[in-house]
Amino acid sequence: MEVIQEIKKRVYSFGDREADGNATMKNLLGGKGANLAEMSKIGIPVPPGFTITTEVCTEYNKLGQEATVNLIREEVRESVKRIGEIMGADFGSSSNPLLISVRSGARVSMPGMMDTVLNLGLNDVTVEALAKLTGNDRFAWDSYRRFVQMYGGVVMGMKPESKEEIDPFEAIMEEIKEDKGIELDTDLTTEDLKTLVFRFKEAITKRTGNTLPQDPWEQLWGAVIAVFNSWNGDRAVYYRTMNGYPADWGTAVNVQAMVYGNMGENSGTGVCFTRDAGTGENVFNGEYLINAQGEDVVAGVRTPQQITKLGSERWAELAQVTEEVRRETYPSLEEIMPSIYKELFEIQRRLEIHYRNMQDMEFTIQNGKLWILQTRDGKRTGAAMVKIAMDMLKERLINEQEALLRVEPVKLDELLHPIFDLTALKSATAIAQGLPASPGAATGQIVFHSDEVEKFKHAILVRVETSPEDLEGMHRAKGILTARGGMTSHAAVVARGMGKCCISGAGALKINYKTRTMVIDGREFHEGDWISLNGSTGNIYEGKIATKEPELTGEFAEIMKLSDKYRTLKIRTNADTPADALVGRNFGAQGIGLTRTEHMFFEVDRIKAMREMILASSTKGRKRALDKLLPMQRSDFEGIFEAMDGTAVTIRLLDPPLHEFVPHQLAHQKELAEDLHVSLEMVKAKVADLEEFNPMLGHRGCRLGITYPEITEMQTRAIIEAAINVSEKGVQMKPEIMVPLVGTIEEFRAQKEVIDKTAELVFAERNTKVEYKVGTMIEIPRAALIADQIANEAQFFSFGTNDLTQMTYGYSRDDAGKFMPIYLDKNILKADPFETIDQKGVGTLMRIGVGRGREVNPWLKIGICGEHGGDPASIEFCNQLGMDYVSCSPFRVPIARISAAQAAIKAQARNS
Structure with missing residues (x-):
């Protein structure tokens, strides 16, 4: 049976004040194509051209080259003819040739990530015609040289074979320039350019075994397919993964009449x-x-x-x-x-x-x-993003909701990193000056090759100039320094997009990749040497420079205040110490959603008492050890309560398995035995006894408190006594005690009974009372399914989305790194479920938990406290579920505030 191919428009023309598309069609035409169409319509002088849609890229990935070219052949031919009519030229003509450019165009800007070919249509015949038409031989041969270089690299694969090798075309050019004693490309004569074209073509044939196509149509199809292929090139894939862009978006291809800036001094x-x-x-x-x-x-x-x-x-x-x-x-x-x-x-x-x-x-x-x-x-940059949004609001170009939606929440992270301490900066030694390409502060060790950035925890990538192949290294580096390039160079544009500190065009740098050295004014710096970059001034300093924490001021503070006007979700912070609590509060946290009490036990003086409790063979022995921990816990809670005066603080009872607290190395076991005056054999036996086949599903969470209720008693006493102590100082505090890892209503009842009994005992001893709540973390799938039973007795729910994701998927969060990149690469998963909530699976359990819980207890307070609490997409989902709050790490509080505002604005738009 004959297959009838669907007839649809795959090629959209623009130029000469007309266009088939417009700015709203970015998903189909890509950002570049949509904007070229829009500019054509409003009368901006745009060279005419056409766009092959992103859908064709998707078809190409399924059908292959021949079938895809057959699909668009006639539309492309008609569109090329239209360009020629507008420009008064003919594609492939030996006397009046039309020359075109072929560029990629994804729906989002991906600077330098995909491929471009300029001057397409030139060959050994048309170059002579171009020279005759323009009366400018040098221009014609310069354009041909550029075409051979770009087509050879993009379409025919002429790339450096090692990181020490420079671009093969650049190597030829540098050799000729050295022989001629010239520095700039513009100093090359027409004869020099002819020699370059010959040697470039010779190099292509020698390395690839193929000759440069002379047929303009073969050139065009080769370039179109190369652009489609570049969508799945290494650097584009890495950039997409880094930014969370789906692989199935595809890229459009923009074909446009060439206009020339290299025709002389008036161009x-x-x-x-x-x-x-x-x-x-x-x-x-x-x-x-x-x-x-x-x-x-x-x-x-x-x-x-x-x-x-x-x-x-x-x-x-x-x-x-x-x-x-x-x-x-x-x-x-x-x-x-x-x-x-x-x-x-x-x-x-x-x-x-x-x-x-x-x-x-x-x-x-x-x-x-x-x-x-x-x-x-x-x-x-993040700072520019915030300022531009607030300035355009004040200029009445946009309204408040638009100003908030203009902010990319994750880019706020750039404003939350340390900056150079001004006192330390005054005593620093400046060694060179470049252009302030991307603001910020960076201190690190010099690395010259992008694939070696991970040698050092803090690396500064130093390059003559960067290229798209350097993307991964740029992403991992703390800062970027280039000897060449301006404020719009690849390094500058990409660094600003990443929020990386970058200095470009530092001409005093003499970089030698082979010796891995950088020379400045005769002084030699080696790989591993420390330098510091001030991306706001362009100053390069020797050594490390001290930093200080950023402050929420200026436009940053203004947009945070504006976000609070629109959001309905409250934002809490996860904090285990008074210092963390204070950081979160200074960034606008309205309480603490998670205090992990186990983190308080790992300090030297505490771990001994904790180990004594674990090794105790009787309840009496455990209580004796817990009595030592009680004042320490109480003091911690007092500090946190004082930092969070007037807000709610949720404290999770001891959660991890006990084996995490005991030493596993023989030398440390000997030390513990000596400290506690017990035998080494006894310590080894206890450590072996605590060993579990699957500790994350073993003896942990509420199971510990049920097995050893004295642990829950001590922690409850510490919490309640701390609340009473700070209340006597005028601090308003209502602690929320959270029972972890509940899977049955009986587990929750057992722990709540211990908590309430201990609290009443403390109230009787102190002859006063404080309000407190008892709730649970919903992190076991069964808990979500029986949420109605638990909500009859719990006063709040907090979804522990980290463990809920682990248990729903059956993935170990600690081991998923071995296969997660492969799953994402093969499109088995669209996103890492530990980074953004899986709304279909984990999200369904959350929806059930919220619905059933609120059905029996309409006033049930519900939030989340997993790492997803700082993820914009997850925050929007929580807003849809009608949760009361999300909780995240202190430095992500501003991100959560703006994300919650955006979620509320989007919800209002959907419902209006």
Whole structure:
């Protein structure tokens, strides 16, 4: 039976003030394609072209090359013909050739992660036609050289074979430049460029066994397929995984008429931002190069110049260059092409107002005419993200809800890391200066190769310039330093997107990858040496510099206050010490959702008493040891209660198996035997007795308190006495005592009886009372299923989503790392369930638990206290379930606050 192929539109045209698509179609056309269509419609000068949809990428991954090309062949041919009609040229013509670019375009910005080919359509014949048409031989051969280099690398696989080897094309170019005694690409003559083309093609054939295609259509299909393949390239996969982007999104392919910035001194190319991507300051900024193509700006081969006079002056100040030298050597676009600058300024203003967001634009000037190649919502640092959102709110470009939704919660983490201590900074020795490409502070040991960053816990990746292949190393490094490149280089853009401290264009650095050395003013630094980077000023310092904790001030404080206006979920923190509690409270925590009492037992003076309790052979012996622990626990609770005055504090009773507290090495067992005046054999026997085949499902949680009720008695007494003590000082505190690992109502009743009996005993002894609650952690699937029974007697539920996930999946959280990356790579799981709640499985149990619990106890307080409490997607799910609060680590409290506000806004939008 003949298969009838579904007829649907797979290719969308744009340009000449018309377009098939618009800005709302990013899922289908990718961000770049959707914005090119939108700009065409509103009259922005965009080179004409077309977009092959993201759906075709998905089809390609299923059908393969031949079937996919057959699907789109006719649409592509018609669209190429339309470009030629608009540009007055013909693709493949030997006399008047149309040249095109082929670029990727995912629905989200993935800078440098996928592939691009420029000047496509050039061959040994059309290069001569281009030279004749333009009257510019050098331009034509420079364009051909670029095409051979890009097509050879992207489509034909001409990549370095080892990390010590530089790009094979760059090696050839450097050899010719050295022979000629020149430094810049622009100094190459037409004959030099012809030699490069010949040697490039020769190198391709030698390494790959294939020749560079001369047929423009073969070139086009090769480039389209290469872009589709790059969606599943190593660097794109890593970037997707890092940001949580699904693999099935696919990428669009954008084919566009070439416009040239390398036609001479009245041509150029650049990248610009409507606001400062590093600080958020409302200042138009960017970089450009005369007589260059776009890749030159971001690749860092030539140091670009600033677009605005203000930016140029700032750069001169950072580079310690006089104003006279600056004007002569590094003039701004505003100064040398004032009319072009004025047009560009007006366009950037129009685009920011139209999109109501900070824009990142690419442009080309061809013989004095300005073309806009792309616009997109600009990548920005966490600080810039917050400032831009609040500034645009004040400028009435967006409303309060939009300002909150503009914030990526996880990027707030950048604002919560330590910064350099100003006192320590004053005494630090600056060794070089670069461009402040991405703000922040970083201290670490020098590493020169991306795949070796993990050699050191704190590493600074030092490169001549970075490329997309360096992505994983950049992600793992504490900071990034490059000798070449500007504020829009690959290193700068990617670092800002990651929130990494980065300094680029530090020209004083002489880097040798083979010897693993960096020389600055004759002084040699080696791999492993410590340096410090100030990404806000561009200063590079020798050695380590002390840091201090950040503060919640300025726009950060403003947006947090705004988030509190909209969220309905309360935000608590997980804290085991008064110091942690105070950090959480300073970041806005409204209580403590989890205090793990076992963490209080591991200090030297306490672990001895704990071990004495464990080794005791009678109840009397255990109580004697617990009496030693009582004042220590009570003191801890008093400190936490004082830090959290006026809020609720949930304290979990002892949870882990006892074997975690005893020594397992013979030497330490001998020490313990000597300390407790018992035999080594007795210690070894007890340790062996505590050994379990599956301790996480063994003798732990409430099972300990039921077996040894004296443990629950001691902990309850410590909690209640601490609450009474602080209340006598005027501190308002209502402790919540949480029974862990309950799976039956009988377990909960048994522990609650001990807690209530002990509390009444303390009240009688002290002749006073304090309010307290008793509840449980829902972390066993059965507890969720019998939540109605438990809720009849419990006063609160706290979902322990870490263990609930372990038990629902049957995965050990500690061992899942052995297979989880493979599961994610093979798409067996869409996301790591220990990072974001599995809403279909674990979430169903939570929904059942909340529903059944509230059915019998409408006033039941419910929250979560697992690591998911700081995950935006999990917080939105908790909001949907109608929980009262989420609890997370202290430094994630701001992330949770903004996430809860966003969840409430989205819920309101759905219900309206």
